[in-house]
Each structure stands twice: as structure tokens, then as C-alpha cells.
Amino acid sequence: MTATEVRRRQGGRSARVRQAVLEATLAVLRESGPDQLTVADVARRSRVHETSIYRRWGSRQNLMLDALLGAQDQRMPVPNTGSLYGDLLALATERAEYLSGSHGRALLRSMVMSSDDAVLIEMRDDFLQARFQSLKPLFDRAIDRGESLVETDPRLLLEMLFGPLYFRVLISREPIDREFLEHLVDRVAAVFGITGR
Amino acid sequence: MTATEVRRRQGGRSARVRQAVLEATLAVLRESGPDQLTVADVARRSRVHETSIYRRWGSRQNLMLDALLGAQDQRMPVPNTGSLYGDLLALATERAEYLSGSHGRALLRSMVMSSDDAVLIEMRDDFLQARFQSLKPLFDRAIDRGESLVETDPRLLLEMLFGPLYFRVLISREPIDREFLEHLVDRVAAVFGITGR
DNA sequence: GCCATAACGCAAGTGGACTTGCGTTAGAAT
């Protein structure tokens, strides 16, 4: 057995502190916005010392990322419109709306700017993994209905669907209108042989 | 005529200062990397006062963005492989490689984090516009060869091609391998009715 | 050449992210 075996603690005070800080972070985020959020604010509000916050999260960006990812876990709408085309359009529409909002923009910027140490990498990966996983039923239902003709790689499909949305929000900052969404979904659906528009 | 009409100066000292600062920025960027770059470093190296830099560029991020966009203007390879499919694959491959490198990652993060005041918006828009414009010949040649069957919206096509790359580099941080690139280009080409793989 | 002023230099300061060292508290294992 290795000489040093760090036994981390997860319950009790640790958990309370964690929850208090994340709640405070979201509150400050709502009231002041992502650019105005200071770690001192969060510390005051959560009654947890600033030092403790830095020791656990390492940076302001990482803290915001953790809080925003946690908040995301709640509201994860999986559309069910009766057709895969409809589902994809609904999904893209909802995502575009969320990502364009201040909450979404804050999350994206946090994901982009967060460091790439092991903990953060795992956090991001878990989140995306869960995201993709939660959309699996959507494809299963389509297969049951016999809608998808081409062998479909859901992962690639979703990357082709979401990629352009992220591009617009993050890079070109063009607004995403309904016309663009429909064209995009049309093309994506077509390439994966999805019938039943 | 309006009361206040600001006559900006573009030549002489202004231009020299601008060039000196941007060169210094790139130099520091090469030597220290984007995270280690401080405005004080750039000021020392360019022999331009820190205050002047802030007055002109407003923020560290904006400065880096300007420098990196300028550096991009030089090396803009427009592939010509003889087929649109080949061109797109070459293009995606080159972009993926560049974006994954430290230089590219710095540019992306700068674009994401840069403020959205009028000057910056215009800077980004001009850059992207020029980018898309420079790729137009690629489609013209394809049309001449009779390769593209579907009415092709080059803008949408490029967004569908680049979007997933940006997604991987910025969000999921998955490496982009050759297999992914080929699948992606396959799909994009297919949906736009591009023949002649 | 002269003048108005845009752009720069300089000094001084503010605010906030992040660190360090040390003492204290409270889960968890025995």
C-alpha cells in the first residue's frame, strides 16, 4: 500500500460548505451577472471564507463553472414531438435560446476559460456524457418508428447539430433565427437519412 | 453638421506605436504563452507606455485578439486539391490542426472573451467576412466542374463544417483525429450533394 | 509656419484574483 493515502471527506461540514457556496454563487450570478461576480461577494453571502473557496475551487472561473453545471442538471428538457425531425428542431431551438441568454453565455465562457486540470476535465466530461446520454431515448424512439434510414452515429449527429450553434454564440456572435435553425436541422436530418419531417 | 467631429489620426506616430505594440504582443505570446502574457511585458518590449496600450485597446484580451487576428491574415491557405471534397477535407484538417495548437487556442479564447463594443464587433466581423470570402473560389471551381448538385449555401456549409471543430476544441476538448474529420466531411459533403470523393 | 488637439508619457492609485503561513474546528477511524 502506498505511504500517503489521502482520505477525502464528502459529508458533513464539507457538504454544507459546498452547497452554501454554490447557492451563493448562483444568487450573485443572478443579481450581478457573471462579469460583476466577485469571490468576495460569494464569500460574504455564503459565510464561507474566501480562502476556503479558493482552496476548493482554485479559481473564480472554476467556481462559476461548477455552479452553472449544477444548475443545468435540473432543467434538461428532452423533447418528444412524435418525430425525430421535430425533436431535433425543438432541441436546437431550446439550446439556441438558452445559450444566447446571459446564463448560457456565462456557462459557455466558463467552460472555455476553465483550466484543464484533472478534476475540471472530469467535471466537463461527466456533464457532456450525461447530456448525450439523456438524449439517447430520442434516437431509440426514432428507430422504433423506423424513421432513421442511415446507420446513425448519435454523437456525430449531435455534434453537427450543436457545433454551428456554439460557433454562432461564441465566435461570430450572430443571432440565431428560426430560419437558420430550420435550414440546419433540414441538412442534418437529410444527411442522416431521417424521414418524416 | 454635428458639434463634435473627432478627427482620428492613422499615420505617423500612431501607426508606429500600433505596429510596435502588436509585434511585441506576438513576441511575448510566443515566448511566454497567452496565460503568462502581461500588459507590462508588452509595454516594456514595445517601449510604449502601459497607459497608452490600455487607452487604445481597452483590455488585455482585446489586445491579444487584435494581434492574433493580424497574424492570421498572413497565412490563410486556400486548398486546391482538384475536388471540393478534397478541398473541404484539407481545409478542415488544417483548421483542426491550427485551432488545437497553442496559437489557435489563444485566438479562440480571445475571441470568446473579448468585449462586445462596436470596434471589436467590427473587427471580428471583418475577419470572419474576409475568411468566408477567401473561400469563395473553392466553391466557384466546384461549380465549374459540375460537382455540387444541391443549391449550396456556402456560409451554412462552412458553419456546419467548422462548428463541430470549434465545439471540440472549445467545449468538449476532445482531440480531433483523422477518422472524425473524414466522417464529418463525408456527412457535410453528402448533405450538400457534393460528388467526386 | 502656426495652431488645435489626438495621442502619448508619467505618477499614483484602486480593486480584485490568488497565495501563504498558522492556528482552529469538526468528521471519521480506532
Added chain:
DNA sequence: ATTCTAACGCAAGTCCACTTGCGTTATGGC
């Protein structure tokens, strides 16, 4: 119940992005 120590509290300090006020320089228009 006792002990060990991870996690927290606290004070103090560093670093750097960014600002402000004021004097100085050097363009560009006349």
C-alpha cells in the same frame, strides 16, 4: 472517548488588470 487530520478561519501580502489626472509631444489642417 480519544485521536488523527482534512477542511476551514483568519490575517497579511503579492501580482496584475485597469483607471485617473495632468502635463507633453507631434500630427494634420489651415
